[in-house]
Amino acid sequence: xxxxxxxxxxxxxxxxxxxxxxxxxxxxxxxxxxxxxxxxxxxxxxxxxxxxxxxxxxxxxxxxxxxxxxxxxxxxxxxxxxxxxxxxxxxxxxxxxxxxxxxxxxxxxxxxxxxxxxxxxxxxxxxxxxxxxxxxxxxxxxxxxxxxxxxxxxxxxxxxxxxxxxxxxxxxxxxxxxxxxxxxxxxxxxxxxxxxxxxxxxxxxxxxxxxxxxxxxxxxxxxxxxxxxxxxxxxxxxxxxxxxxxxxxxxxxxxxxxxxxxxxxxxxxxxxxxxxxxxxxxxxxxxxxxxxxxxxxxxxxxxxxxxxxxxxxxxxxxxxxxxxxxxxxxxxxxxxxxxxxxxxxxxxxxxxxxxxxxxxxxxxxxxxxxxxxxxxxxxxx
Amino acid sequence: xxxxxxxxxxxxxxxxxxxxxxxxxxxxxxxxxxxxxxxxxxxxxxxxxxxxxxxxxxxxxxxxxxxxxxxxxxxxxxxxxxxxxxxxxxxxxxxxxxxxxxxxxxxxxxxxxxxxxxxxxxxxxxxxxxxxxxxxxxxxxxxxxxxxxxxxxxxxxxxxxxxxxxxxxxxxxxxxxxxxxxxxxxxxxxxxxxxxxxxxxxxxxxxxxxxxxxxxxxxxxxxxxxxxxxxxxxxxxxxxxxxxxxxxxxxxxxxxxxxxxxxxxxxxxxxxxxxxxxxxxxxxxxxxxxxxxxxxxxxxxxxxxxxxxxxxxxxxxxxxxxxxxxxxxxxxxxxxxxxxxxxxxxxxxxxxxxxxxxxxxxxxxxxxxxxxxxxxxxxxx
Numbered sequence: 001x002x003x004x005x006x007x008x009x010x011x012x013x014x015x016x017x018x019x020x021x022x023x024x025x026x027x028x029x030x031x032x033x034x035x036x037x038x039x040x041x042x043x044x045x046x047x048x049x050x051x052x053x054x055x056x057x058x059x060x061x062x063x064x065x066x067x068x069x070x071x072x073x074x075x076x077x078x079x080x081x082x083x084x085x086x087x088x089x090x091x092x093x094x095x096x097x098x099x100x101x102x103x104x105x106x107x108x109x110x111x112x113x114x115x116x117x118x119x120x121x122x123x124x125x126x127x128x129x130x131x132x133x134x135x136x137x138x139x140x141x142x143x144x145x146x147x148x149x150x151x152x153x154x155x156x157x158x159x160x161x162x163x164x165x166x167x168x169x170x171x172x173x174x175x176x177x178x179x180x181x182x183x184x185x186x187x188x189x190x191x192x193x194x195x196x197x198x199x200x201x202x203x204x205x206x207x208x209x210x211x212x213x214x215x216x217x218x219x220x221x222x223x224x225x226x227x228x229x230x231x232x233x234x235x236x237x238x239x240x241x242x243x244x245x246x247x248x249x250x251x252x253x254x255x256x257x258x259x260x261x262x263x264x265x266x267x268x269x270x271x272x273x274x275x276x277x278x279x280x281x282x283x284x285x286x287x288x289x290x291x292x293x294x295x296x297x298x299x300x301x302x303x304x305x306x307x308x309x310x311x312x313x314x315x316x317x318x319x320x321x322x323x324x325x326x327x328x329x330x331x332x333x334x335x336x337x338x339x340x341x342x343x344x345x346x347x348x349x350x351x352x353x354x355x356x357x358x359x360x361x362x363x364x365x366x367x368x369x370x371x372x373x374x375x376x377x378x379x380x381x
Numbered sequence: 382x383x384x385x386x387x388x389x390x391x392x393x394x395x396x397x398x399x400x401x402x403x404x405x406x407x408x409x410x411x412x413x414x415x416x417x418x419x420x421x422x423x424x425x426x427x428x429x430x431x432x433x434x435x436x437x438x439x440x441x442x443x444x445x446x447x448x449x450x451x452x453x454x455x456x457x458x459x460x461x462x463x464x465x466x467x468x469x470x471x472x473x474x475x476x477x478x479x480x481x482x483x484x485x486x487x488x489x490x491x492x493x494x495x496x497x498x499x500x501x502x503x504x505x506x507x508x509x510x511x512x513x514x515x516x517x518x519x520x521x522x523x524x525x526x527x528x529x530x531x532x533x534x535x536x537x538x539x540x541x542x543x544x545x546x547x548x549x550x551x552x553x554x555x556x557x558x559x560x561x562x563x564x565x566x567x568x569x570x571x572x573x574x575x576x577x578x579x580x581x582x583x584x585x586x587x588x589x590x591x592x593x594x595x596x597x598x599x600x601x602x603x604x605x606x607x608x609x610x611x612x613x614x615x616x617x618x619x620x621x622x623x624x625x626x627x628x629x630x631x632x633x634x635x636x637x638x639x640x641x642x643x644x645x646x647x648x649x650x651x652x653x654x655x656x657x658x659x660x661x662x663x664x665x666x667x668x669x670x671x672x673x674x675x676x677x678x679x680x681x682x683x684x685x686x687x688x689x690x691x692x693x694x695x696x697x698x699x700x701x702x703x704x705x706x707x708x709x710x711x712x713x714x715x716x717x718x719x720x721x722x723x724x725x726x727x728x729x730x731x732x733x734x735x736x737x738x739x740x741x742x743x744x745x746x747x748x749x750x751x752x753x754x755x756x757x758x759x760x761x762x
Contacts, residue, residue, distance in 0.1 A: 069725065071723070071724070071725060075714060075718060075723075077724050077725065079741075082706075084736050084737075085706070085736065163563070167736050167737075168736065168737055182544070182567045183567060186563045186564060188570075188735050188736070188737040189569075190737065206759070209759040212759060212761050213759065213760075213761060215761075216761035216762060217761075220761075220762055317756075321754055325463075325466070325752075326752070327752065327753060328752070328753035328754075328755060329752060329753070329754055329755070330755045330756075330757070331754075331755070331756045331757065332756065332757045332758055332759055332760070333456060333755055333756070333757025333758075333759070333760035333761070334757075334760060334761045334762055336761070336762045337456060337755060337757070337760065337762065338753065338755070342452070342456075342762070343452070343458050343753065343755070344450065344452060344458065354569050355465050355466065355548050355549065355569070355750035356465075356548075356549055356569040356571065356737065356738040356750070357737040357738035359750050359751050359752065359753075360460075360751075360752075360753045361753075369736035369737070369740050370740050370741075371706075371707070371708065371709070371710060371740065371741075372708060372709035372710070372719065372724065372740075372741045372742075373702055373709075373710055373712075374709060374710070374711045374712070374714055374718060374719070374724070375698075375711075375712045375713065375714070376711070376712065376713045376714025376715075376718070377713055377714075378587070378590040378593060378594065378713055378714070379594075379713070379714035379715060379718065380593050380594060380596075380597035380598075380601075380714070380715045380717075381597060381601055381715055381717045381718065381723070
């Protein structure tokens with residue numbers, strides 16, 4: 001797509017800009033986690049370019065006929081996928097979001113306005129300039145990818161209220177960004193929300209499978225939204241399962257209810273703990289009476305992201321799938337699979353936890369709309 | 382569905398409540414148009430019940446598999462339609478919206494909270510009580526249809542901000558209601574917007590067809606959103622077409638640009654006129670240079686609802702379809718067909734002019750979301 005090659009060929013310039021961003025962030029007191037998210041390396045730049053090549057190779061969603069037919073009066077009706085128009089993305093300090101978002105938006109036929117954080121402004125400028133050059137070279141308007149360079153608080157609010165300019169706003173960031181978008185945005189939004197993901201180990205679970213899944217979902221990459229944060233165990237298997245599990249993941253700190261603490265060493269879990277997305281090697285644990293208890297716990301504390309059951313009982317699996325209200329419901333697999341790449345979308349611009357427009361991992365299709373095309377032969381009512 | 386029969390059997394009680402609503406509205410100085418929208422008759426009640434029977438007979442969208450497949454690692458992935466959850470509807474004074482909205486929401490598996498206007502409160506109470514009884518008789522929770530009985534301004538604002546309660550808010554009403562929702566809502570919304578609909582009569586139009594379509598689109602029911610409000614005529618056919626057209630719809634008042642006024646009697650059209658949804662027997666007219674001129678005029682003044690072209694030229698038709706950005710693009714047919722019933726959706730809860738979630742007439746599918754269901758056999762990453 002051109003932009004991938006340009007980013008690679010301008011790698012040194014990008015790393016130079018990024019080093020300035022990092023040293024400025026450090027002097028302003030950024031935490032090591034923030035610095036790690038901000039910092040680029042040659043390997044990360046290669047990854048950015050690789051991700052763009054994956055997107056470039058995906059099927060173009062625009063023009064796809066969603067459904068259609070002929071009405072009894074002979075009118076021909078189709079719904080056709082069209083670009084959204086101008087997609088705004090407001091995000092925090094990972095510079096790779098700049099290239100990922102721009103690539104996906106352009107591939108789906110949209111223009112995009114990117115509003116990154118002040119800390120990554122220098123890096124973002126270089127990335128966006130690669131896109132503008134690539135657009136020009138392809139004979140497209142170079143302002144198809146625009147970076148908002150004014151990055152104070154007021155400009156963020158203004159950005160969320162660009163009615164008539166933005167057809168869609170996608171925020172990617174923490175709870176305070178999402179809350180601000182909910183409160184202030186006047187343009188249509190798709191929220192990429194938190195993942196307080198549960199795994200329910202049913203009475204009929206294969207306990208080795210359950211151990212593998214919980215260990216994977218909790219520890220393989222604890223900082224991401226599809227990592228497990230909470231474990232629910234059926235009381236009939238808690239005594240056998242919990243000691244095996246804790247032995248298999250000794251690095252993980254447990255916070256449990258009374259029944260849990262009677263079986264394994266764990267801190268006391270508060271309601272707040274059950275509602276928390278730790279994003280670290282912590283796991284809240286509750287022993288539940290039955291599947292009803294698991295479903296109720298999830299309804300109370302879940303964030304509607306990804307919820308899993310481990311069971312060999314078909315009826316329990318079906319009931320869990322039907323009753324749990326979340327973007328993704330997973331049976332006998334790790335919640336870590338709830339990801340655009342893993343589910344076959346090719347790439348994702350975020351994971352929606354709202355129910356309108358897109359739910360779950362959002363790929364190219366989530367960056368399109370539809371248009372009714374109606375063809376007649378002089379039809380009147 | 383039970384509710385239809387109950388509404389018919391309680392017709393007299395409903396008409397009695399409606400008479401009180403009407404006389405109260407009249408004493409508060411409501412206009413005749415408002416009174417007409419508010420007033421029920423035996424025939425209208427029969428229509429309400431009939432509309433519910435149509436909805437009851439539609440295919441259930443819930444549980445439909447949208448797409449799915451097996452990943453290379455054996456993980457089975459499906460996207461399945463699920464209810465949205467709780468749908469809020471805020472609307473102005475037509476009591477039939479109460480039964481239409483409740484019927485559609487329930488059919489799609491949702492609970493609904495209805496916030497009608499104060500003027501129709503008495504009528505709405507009777508309609509909602511029929512639904513509650515019908516739900517009870519079917520063994521469903523009677524509060525699946527709730528009427529908000531506090532109908533002051535503050536309660537409307539509160540309603541738009543019921544985060545965690547409303548999964549979706551659909552406003553149905555005039556521009557001031559929509560503006561208030563845009564400004565104040567914190568819950569996800571789908572806007573049912575204005576229809577400033579255009580008909581472009583191309584150089585290659587069959588002029589008899591064009592006359593039939595414009596007359597139908599303007600005069601068959603001028604008060605609705607899919608009626609035509611503006612006519613664009615290619616300059617090569619304006620001199621022949623406009624006199625024939627005006628002779629065919631003498632009741633319609635024209636507001637035209639200079640080129641139009643040189644051909645037929647018309648008032649002078651301002652930019653504001655071109656941007657106005659008249660909802661009456663008025664039509665703004667402009668003579669355009671070519672298809673480009675028509676597309677540009679529509680981009681400037683259109684509201685993204687329904688836009689039509691009349692032409693025998695395939696290339697012009699295709700270009701218009703591709704370039705015009707609207708919920709519905711119509712070739713050689715009246716804009717009046719942009720309607721849920723006419724397009725085969727069975728019934729509609731509104732016509733979305735936004736691009737997210739639903740665009741154009743919204744039927745049952747627009748009242749659902751999707752859920753990823755992922756089935757593995759102990760899969761971990």
